[in-house]
Amino acid sequence: MVKLMLVDGVARIHAPIVTPAGQNAAMTMLTHPAMPPHSPAIRSLFDSCVRTPNMGWRPIWLVILTTVSLFAQPAAAFDLQGHRGARGLAPENTLPAFERALAIGVSTLELDVGLSADGVVVIAHDLHLNPLITRDAAGQWLIGSKGPLIRSLRLAQLQTYDVGRIQPGTPYASTFGSQQPLDGTRIPTLAALFERVKLLGGNGMRFNIETKINPEQPGDTASPEQMTEALLKVVRDAGMLQRVSIQSFDWRTLQIVQRLEPSIPTVYLSIQTANSNNIASGAWTAGFKLAEHAGVPAMVKAAGGAVWAPNGGAVTQALVQQAQALGLKVIPWTINQVADMERLIAWGVDGLITDYPDRLREVMHQRQIALPAPLKP
Secondary structure (H helix, E strand, O other), rough: OEEEEOOEEEEEOOOOEEEEEHHHHHHHHHHOOOOOOOOOOHHHOOEEEEEEOOEEEEEEEHHHHHHHHHOOOOOHHHHEEEEOOOOOOOOOOOOHHHHHHHHHHHOOOEEEEEEOOOOOOEOOOEOOOOOOEEOOOOOOOOOOOOOOHHHOOOOOOOOOOEEOOOOOOHHHHHHHOOOOOOOOOOOOHHHHHHHHHHHOOOOOOEEEEOOOOOOOOHHOOOOHHHHHHHHHHHHHHHHHOOOEEEEEHHHHHHHHHHHHHOOEEEEEEEOOOOOHHHOOOOOOOOOOOHHOOHHHHHHHHHHOEEEEEEEEEHHHHHHHHHHHOOOOOOEOOOOOOOHHHHHHHHOOOOEEEOOOOHHHHHHHOOOOOOOOOOOEE
């Protein structure tokens, strides 16, 4: 019979034959917070075998998986993050989108924040009002490629705009054709979201909050210090210090968070595509340079991050393993296609950010990954 036993204060696999490598594999799975049980880094350790009565030789992971599940820690749970709430299903970064994500069942609400002219932390992705999703008080779509800067308008002015649907006939509308409009929806404040989740009973819900700031356009937003201090005040006032992480492509804000509230996990966003690369410029990475580190995960580790959040197209299985070996969690964005979800989960990522939490839940269900409970209004 195979048992997991405590011997002189140390957990051991008790079986007819277990190699030392097998012991190490089991203990790595039990104690390494950055390596979830579905991680291939863990599975690769389980090549050692155990011989049990009437079974012959079996890979040790087949023997201990059930036992190990009893010791599973919350930190190892797969993190299903609803991007901008559930952008594929409801108007992005709005209370209805967050409520839709809660009703589907997510572990984390992902959102973006900026500062209004009167210093209120509001939920919005762009530095300017986006004409593709914004109508004025008369119901007219904003004209041009950019609307007014968020920071140029007071909260009362911002909330005169309707962000309840995508402008019909645009490529953006085609991309998110399944999004259900809700006319009359307004730009919410972060405080309002916290309050709404509390009222719905979401006592365990987490929030992954992105600071929208551009070091190359300093006049378009508040300073990193102003942004971070205002954000942290709202978090503290709501009693959410233990339930938030803060992320950004502009790593300066993350450095400030680590100094002011070191208990808050910081999520280092990266994008490496043909058109965008925040890793190439020290202005975005708070002076940390790729040339001085053995890859992006090493940069994030050196910067003090808890999580590396790369764009999905820049992730490889080797990078996932490298990051996790450094003690980082890996949560790629924005993963909307089922095939990509399946591939990244097979690689052992710690979570995914998606516009379609319903799709990701189905993939998780098929793979027998524990699902977060839905939260109905």
